[in-house]
Amino acid sequence: xxxxxxxxxxxxxxxxxxxxxxxxxxxxxxxxxxxxxxxxxxxxxxxxxxxxxxxxxxxxxxxxxxxxxxxxxxxxxxxxxxxxxxxxxxxxxxxxxxxxxxxxxxxxxxxxxxxxxxxxxxxxxxxxxxxxxxxxxxxxxxxxxxxxxxxxxxxxxxxxxxxxxxxxxxxxxxxxxxxxxxxxxxxxxxxxxxxxxxxxxxxxxxxxxxxxxxxxxxxxxxxxxxxxxxxxxxxxxxxxxxxxxxxxxxxxxxxxxxxxxxxxxxxxxxxxxxxxxxxxxxxxxxxxxxxxxxxxxxxxxxxxxxxxxxxxxxxxxxxxxx
Amino acid sequence: xxxxxxxxxxxxxxxxxxxxxxxxxxxxxxxxxxxxxxxxxxxxxxxxxxxxxxxxxxxxxxxxxxxxxxxxxxxxxxxxxxxxxxxxxxxxxxxxxxxxxxxxxxxxxxxxxxxxxxxxxxxxxxxxxxxxxxxxxxxxxxxxxxxxxxxxxxxxxxxxxxxxxxxxxxxxxxxxxxxxxxxxxxxxxxxxxxxxxxxxxxxxxxxxxxxxxxxxxxxxxxxxxxxxxxxxxxxxxxxxxxxxxxxxxxxxxxxxxxxxxxxxxxxxxxxxxxxxxxxxxxxxxxxxxxxxxxxxxxxxxxxxxxxxxxxxxxxxxxxxxxxxxxxxxxxxxxxxxxxxxxxxxxxxxxxxxxxxxxxxxxxxxxxxxxxxxxxxxxxxxxxxxxxxxxxxxxxxxxxxxxxxxxxxxxxxxxxxxxxxxxxxxxxxxxxxxxxxxxxxxxxxxxxxxxxxxxxxxxxxxxxxxxxxxxxxxxxxxxxxxxxxxxxxxxxxxxxxxxxxxxxxxxxxxxxxxxxxxxxxxxxxxxxxxxxxx
Numbered sequence: 001x002x003x004x005x006x007x008x009x010x011x012x013x014x015x016x017x018x019x020x021x022x023x024x025x026x027x028x029x030x031x032x033x034x035x036x037x038x039x040x041x042x043x044x045x046x047x048x049x050x051x052x053x054x055x056x057x058x059x060x061x062x063x064x065x066x067x068x069x070x071x072x073x074x075x076x077x078x079x080x081x082x083x084x085x086x087x088x089x090x091x092x093x094x095x096x097x098x099x100x101x102x103x104x105x106x107x108x109x110x111x112x113x114x115x116x117x118x119x120x121x122x123x124x125x126x127x128x129x130x131x132x133x134x135x136x137x138x139x140x141x142x143x144x145x146x147x148x149x150x151x152x153x154x155x156x157x158x159x160x161x162x163x164x165x166x167x168x169x170x171x172x173x174x175x176x177x178x179x180x181x182x183x184x185x186x187x188x189x190x191x192x193x194x195x196x197x198x199x200x201x202x203x204x205x206x207x208x209x210x211x212x213x214x215x216x217x218x219x220x221x222x223x224x225x226x227x228x229x230x231x232x233x234x235x236x237x238x239x240x241x242x243x244x245x246x247x248x249x250x251x252x253x254x255x256x257x258x259x260x261x262x263x264x265x266x267x268x269x270x271x272x273x274x275x276x277x278x279x280x281x282x283x284x285x286x287x288x289x290x291x292x293x294x295x296x297x298x299x300x301x302x303x304x305x306x307x308x309x310x311x312x313x314x315x316x317x318x319x320x321x322x
Numbered sequence: 323x324x325x326x327x328x329x330x331x332x333x334x335x336x337x338x339x340x341x342x343x344x345x346x347x348x349x350x351x352x353x354x355x356x357x358x359x360x361x362x363x364x365x366x367x368x369x370x371x372x373x374x375x376x377x378x379x380x381x382x383x384x385x386x387x388x389x390x391x392x393x394x395x396x397x398x399x400x401x402x403x404x405x406x407x408x409x410x411x412x413x414x415x416x417x418x419x420x421x422x423x424x425x426x427x428x429x430x431x432x433x434x435x436x437x438x439x440x441x442x443x444x445x446x447x448x449x450x451x452x453x454x455x456x457x458x459x460x461x462x463x464x465x466x467x468x469x470x471x472x473x474x475x476x477x478x479x480x481x482x483x484x485x486x487x488x489x490x491x492x493x494x495x496x497x498x499x500x501x502x503x504x505x506x507x508x509x510x511x512x513x514x515x516x517x518x519x520x521x522x523x524x525x526x527x528x529x530x531x532x533x534x535x536x537x538x539x540x541x542x543x544x545x546x547x548x549x550x551x552x553x554x555x556x557x558x559x560x561x562x563x564x565x566x567x568x569x570x571x572x573x574x575x576x577x578x579x580x581x582x583x584x585x586x587x588x589x590x591x592x593x594x595x596x597x598x599x600x601x602x603x604x605x606x607x608x609x610x611x612x613x614x615x616x617x618x619x620x621x622x623x624x625x626x627x628x629x630x631x632x633x634x635x636x637x638x639x640x641x642x643x644x645x646x647x648x649x650x651x652x653x654x655x656x657x658x659x660x661x662x663x664x665x666x667x668x669x670x671x672x673x674x675x676x677x678x679x680x681x682x683x684x685x686x687x688x689x690x691x692x693x694x695x696x697x698x699x700x701x702x703x704x705x706x707x708x709x710x711x712x713x714x715x716x717x718x719x720x721x722x723x724x725x726x727x728x729x730x731x732x733x734x735x736x737x738x739x740x741x742x743x744x745x746x747x748x749x750x751x752x753x754x755x756x757x758x759x760x761x762x763x764x765x766x767x768x769x770x771x772x773x774x775x776x777x778x779x780x781x782x783x784x785x786x787x788x789x790x791x792x793x794x795x796x797x798x799x800x801x802x803x804x805x806x807x808x809x810x811x812x813x814x815x816x817x818x819x820x821x822x823x824x825x826x827x828x829x830x831x832x833x834x835x836x837x838x839x840x841x842x843x844x845x846x847x848x849x850x851x852x853x854x855x
Contacts, residue, residue, distance in 0.1 A: 031734030035741050155568035163568040269556040271530035284734050
């Protein structure tokens with residue numbers, strides 16, 4: 001097990017280096033931070049001063065090694081635009097993204113899996129067909145379009161929910177959260193639903209195909225023949241067995257939600273890290289973009305690791321493998 | 323439905339409703355860009371400056387109203403004296419005196435946390451700031467610098483009590499000034515020293531750009547219109563409009579043209595426009611032997627020929643662009659700065675449209691149809707309907723037989739190309755509080771570091787007559803004469819066309835019908851633009 005973890009760490013280290021190289025040099029090709037920060041009225045000298053201040057006067061490789069060296073010591077640099085430590089910026093906005101992602105995932109699982117099992121068991125019923133129709137639509141319409149429709153219906157016409165922002169936040173463990181107040185929850189509702197629609201559809205499809213595959217396994221027929229109640233068969237035999245692919249996908253999807261909810265966060269003005277990433281790319285705020293993507297890479301590595309451990313927990317065959 | 327909803331909300335959120343009733347006159351504004359800091363010296367970006375302007379004041383306002391300075395004059399070639407307003411108090415109760423102006427000048431030059439302030443260049447030629455008495459301050463400069471008062475518009479005045487001044491306060495250009503302790507960067511950004519003389523007092527500011535301000539009841543002039551101002555920022559224009567329609571905001575800036583059409587049939591909402599100082603124009607590389615992205619069959623740079631430039635200008639139907647693409651929210655240009663800005667020659671005729679004459683001029687210059695190819699470069703998502711205007715210009719040029727490739731790029735890519743001088747023909751927008759001279763002094767003057775002319779001359783244009791007029795303008799302290807020099811330079815620029823003026827952009831605000839809005843020409847959004855009907 002320790003060997004396995006070490007191997008994983010080694011791989012993720014290489015991944016982080018490759019990632020930082022691509023992003024660092026890629027952004028250099030795209031634009032010049034000094035140009036983005038300077039006014040039309042800046043003189044040449046002002047621009048040179050600014051470049052020196054940001055360390056951009058040095059050769060690119062030197063800039064990279066300075067930055068990478070700092071990163072190894074846990075210093076992710078100072079944002080060019082915000083003039084604050086990058087790590088602070090990211091950590092400040094992370095809770096907003098985490099709460100919205102988790103809420104979306106919970107909604108996705110809570111609605112998607114039961115719907116999927118139902119339509120898997122009653123495959124030919126009218127209700128199942130209707131469910132499949134809607135999940136196909138939800139799966140294939142673009143996320144930003146759904147967001148706009150949600151705003152139109154719930155915020156503009158019905159005026160039930162606010163269209164943007166995070167609302168009131170309350171402190172818990174020294175971190176500001178929106179879900180602790182009604183106002184905050186109201187603000188969370190639309191972006192969370194927007195993120196959840198896709199997850200519901202995906203979980204429904206996964207659960208449905210899993211159900212149909214497992215339903216006709218011999219051990220299921222045997223369980224029915226033994227006269228075990230239907231609810232117990234579903235809970236004990238069906239659910240457990242369809243969960244393995246669902247856990248894999250859910251793990252990756254949580255990562256995806258946290259890392260790349262950019263579109264939803266932008267449309268709903270949700271002050272999370274996705275919006276930070278987008279703004280930073282526009283402004284060529286290199287320290288933020290590089291640090292962000294490296295942290296996200298690390299997060300995916302970690303999630304994959306957790307998923308592997310959970311496999312073992314769920315599937316005795318993997319657990320007892322020698 | 324709205325009524326039921328209100329009750330439901332009151333039932334479950336009693337507290338929120340009580341808050342609402344306490345602050346009866348609250349204005350909720352949504353900006354299109356998030357302010358970055360409450361420190362007034364860190365950034366010249368419009369959103370940040372808009373927020374800070376509520377809290378801090380300068381000696382004169384952007385629109386030349388006297389704020390903390392009541393009168394000013396050049397007493398000799400190197401001394402600019404400003405008389406200060408008496409009886410002004412900071413939000414913390416401290417009196418405003420000359421010492422605060424010196425302290426603020428020091429703070430402008432001081433590198434908080436080792437970082438230079440973005441606005442420092444405004445103070446460039448200032449060598450000393452001295453108090454003549456408590457209410458008179460003198461700025462000493464290296465030489466005549468008539469636009470100093472314009473530059474001082476970005477010197478927000480802070481309370482000298484914020485710092486430990488030390489025994490003697492003496493200005494120097496490192497901002498050291500004998501001051502023993504400045505508030506730290508973190509202290510500034512926490513809002514602890516957000517202590518100005520402005521109409522609104524700081525209450526809170528989040529790093530996401532959300533801010534809350536309350537009225538300053540001890541303001542020296544007319545009090546603010548609102549008890550409380552809540553600012554937020556929504557970058558997506560559709561979401562911003564949805565927020566207005568959903569009742570989240572009372573006032574939003576920069577709605578799109580399509581949004582305005584939707585508002586027209588709705589009596590609960592309205593919009594207000596104001597001609598802004600921003601001119602949209604094209605820059606042509608008229609000086610290089612080979613202009614990047616511009617090709618002629620004979621291998622020359624066709625833009626060197628004035629007839630080609632005139633043809634390019636004459637081929638564009640600006641009125642159609644203003645009416646059809648901008649929905650009337652723009653003014654056809656007569657020059658490179660708005661004709662309605664103070665100091666401009668308002669009698670100059672609008673830029674003409676005559677496609678036949680354009681074709682004739684091209685023929686006279688010896689270019690047959692399709693002999694000239696131009697890459698028209700422009701930034702995307704930067705100017706109102708910018709990309710569509712770019713497409714229209716490409717069409718107009720095609721009609722007189724020029725092969726045009728429109729290259730629209732993100733702002734960051736565009737700016738990099740521009741600084742590398744890779745753009746032979748590009749679209750740009752420039753708006754200045756400092757008068758019509760500012761843009762052309764940077765854009766078309768020959769490079770003159772001493773007078774700070776020609777810093778952005780991407781046209782590679784030089785003309786002795788023009789340079790003489792601009793050089794005279796740069797050191798003329800008599801305002802009327804300075805305007806004349808500037809107008810002469812402007813006429814030369816329009817005659818020689820180192821660029822092509824297109825139109826002046828208007829700013830738009832959408833709001834609920836129960837408030838009236840009188841906009842500002844500098845594209846900023848200030849709470850007191852709005853008042854209750």
